Amino acid sequence: MKVSKIKFLVASGLMTVLCTLLNHSALAQASAANPIIIKFSHVVASDTPKGKAAERFKELAEKATKGRVKIEIYPNSALYKDKEELEALQMGGVQMLAPSLAKFAPLGVKEFEVFDLPFIFPNRDVLHRVTEGPIGTSLLAKLEAKGVTGLAFWDNGFKVMSSNVPMHLPTDLRGKKMRIQASKVLDAQMRALGANPQVLAFSEVYQALQTGVVDGTENPPSNLYTQKMFEVQKHVTLSNHGYLGYAVVVNKKFWDGLPADIRLALTAAMKSATQYANAIAQVENDNALDAIKKSGKTTIYTPTPQERAEWMKVLQPVRVEMENRIGKELIKSVNAEARALGY
Ligand code: LMR
Numbered sequence: 001m002k003v004s005k006i007k008f009l010v011a012s013g014l015m016t017v018l019c020t021l022l023n024h025s026a027l028a029q030a031s032a033a034n035p036i037i038i039k040f041s042h043v044v045a046s047d048t049p050k051g052k053a054a055e056r057f058k059e060l061a062e063k064a065t066k067g068r069v070k071i072e073i074y075p076n077s078a079l080y081k082d083k084e085e086l087e088a089l090q091m092g093g094v095q096m097l098a099p100s101l102a103k104f105a106p107l108g109v110k111e112f113e114v115f116d117l118p119f120i121f122p123n124r125d126v127l128h129r130v131t132e133g134p135i136g137t138s139l140l141a142k143l144e145a146k147g148v149t150g151l152a153f154w155d156n157g158f159k160v161m162s163s164n165v166p167m168h169l170p171t172d173l174r175g176k177k178m179r180i181q182a183s184k185v186l187d188a189q190m191r192a193l194g195a196n197p198q199v200l201a202f203s204e205v206y207q208a209l210q211t212g213v214v215d216g217t218e219n220p221p222s223n224l225y226t227q228k229m230f231e232v233q234k235h236v237t238l239s240n241h242g243y244l245g246y247a248v249v250v251n252k253k254f255w256d257g258l259p260a261d262i263r264l265a266l267t268a269a270m271k272s273a274t275q276y277a278n279a280i281a282q283v284e285n286d287n288a289l290d291a292i293k294k295s296g297k298t299t300i301y302t303p304t305p306q307e308r309a310e311w312m313k314v315l316q317p318v319r320v321e322m323e324n325r326i327g328k329e330l331i332k333s334v335n336a337e338a339r340a341l342g343y
Contacts (some may be wrong), residue, residue, distance in 0.1 A: 032067035036262065038250075039072050040096040041079040041088070043202045045226035049156050049284045050098055050246055051075050053277030060269035065262055071096075077203035083182065090147050095254050098154055098246040102183035109142045114326045116185035118192075118241050118315035120334055122343040124155070124282070127243060129337040135330070140247065149255045151267070152248045152274040155281035156220045158240040162233040163216030166299070168307055170194070170314040179205050179217040184325060186218075188318045189242065202227075209233060220244050222281075225288035230298045237301045238289075239311055248274075 030036040040058070044050050058071035074080075080088050082103055088094045090107075104112035114120070121127040130136055131153035140150025161167050163176055174194035180186040182199045190197035198214050202223075208214045210232040217229065218241075224230050248270065255263065292298050303311065323331060 030068040030259070030262070035068055035070040036258070037070050037072060038096050039074065039079070039094040040098075041074045041085050041094045042098055043077045043082060043085070044075065044223060046073075046075045048222045048226050049277055049281040050154060052280060052284070053154050053273050054098065056276045057269055057273035060272050061266050064265040064269050069262060069266065077201070081201040081203050083201065089249065089251055092251055092254065094251075096248070096250050098248045100156070100181060100244055100246055101153075102181040102186060102244070104143070104247065105184065106182055107143070107146050107148070109139075109146065110184075110325055111139060111142060111327060111330055112247070113183050113185040113322070114330050114334055115243055115245065116183045116189070117319050117322065117326075117331070118189050119312050120319070120331075120338075121158075121243050122338055122341075126338045126341055126343060127155075127245070128278070129341065130334055131245070133337070135333055135337070143247075143249060144252060147252045148249045149252045150247050150249050151270050154246040154248055154274060154277040156222060156244045156246065157281055157285040159218040159220055159242050159244055160224065161216065161218050161237045161239045161241070162224060162229065162235065162298070164234045165215075166235050166301060167216075167237040167239075168301065168303065169310055173216070176215040177213075179208060179214040185318065185322050186242075188321050189315060192315055192318050192321075205229060206232065218242070221285045221288040221292060225292050230292045230295060233298055235299050235301065236292065237303060239303065239308075241311055241315060 040054055042050055042054060046052070046055065054073050054075070058073055061069055061071055079085070079094065082099070083106065085094065085097050086099060086103065086107055089097050101112045101115040121130070136153055143150045161173070163173070165172060165176075167173060170193045176195045177198050178190045178195045179200045180190055180197045181202075187197045200208055200214065205217055206227050206229055209217065209229055216233065219229070224233070224236070230236070258266070289300070293300055319331060
């Protein structure tokens with residue numbers, strides 16, 4: 001190696017060390033007058049389970065750090081859309097996000113798509129055994145290699161199907177263009193129903209439904225309501241065929257560089273915000289569904305037990321189809337959590 005190249009490497013190494021030290025001392029000197037700023041970007045409305053939990057976290061974190069940390073929340077894709085927000089997190093453009101679990105595979109962590117498998121969680125109790133137990137911990141740990149630290153799982157809820165035609169049986173979705181998040185499992189799910197899946201950013205869904213770019217979509221009622229999607233969808237079926245929830249994540253370098261006392265305070269604030277998120281999620285979705293019903297714009301259909309069995313039968317093969325992508329063992333371990341609760 002040339003001497004000039006060695007000199008260059010030594011100099012740039014010293015610069016990195018110097019910058020890190022300066023950065024650390026800036027963080028260590030954070031005060032109410034000169035606070036550490038955490039930009040928390042998300043794509044949903046403020047009056048949703050995620051929006052409200054983010055506000056609660058802000059409140060608790062700022063109080064616990066006596067203003068040495070300031071959380072700036074940017075809801076409704078105001079800063080970044082789905083794919084961009086994860087890239088921005090890795091680049092340090094924002095420090096905190098709570099993307100839906102369906103959006104982590106493009107980071108290279110395909111295992112998160114286990115949450116998208118149709119009918120894998122019989123209810124929230126099973127889901128919580130997964131998110132709050134060793135499976136959840138090991139999934140979050142996989143993010144570290146991507147420069148991302150996972151802090152918590154936040155609930156939203158089980159998804160309903162919406163479109164402009166009544167959907168009693170899976171065949172009713174045949175040939176329909178259905179908006180999905182960027183998850184291969186959701187792609188396979190819509191194909192199993194005979195539909196034509198289209199990946200779109202969340203912020204684009206309302207307009208795509210309104211203009212007929214897509215015919216329908218899936219989401220928990222809280223999103224359907226707060227994005228006004230119900231105004232451009234005549235029918236909703238309470239299929240509850242899959243789950244949508246979030247992982248709260250931070251830029252790893254930023255997180256590791258925080259003064260230890262601040263990291264501790266933020267961890268405690270996150271714990272309380274998580275309890276709050278998970279306590280309100282079902283109620284928020286129930287209220288949203290009531291509001292959609294009251295609007296009179298959308299017909300809400302509950303499948304009969306026979307119809308529900310048909311949805312399950314048609315979607316069951318997706319689990320096998322996706323085994324290689326997600327990991328057989330992971331799927332088995334989630335099923336074991338369900339069995340432990342008698343399902
Ligand atoms: C979606 O894109 O449908 C959801 O992930 C939006 C969200 O964050 O709840």
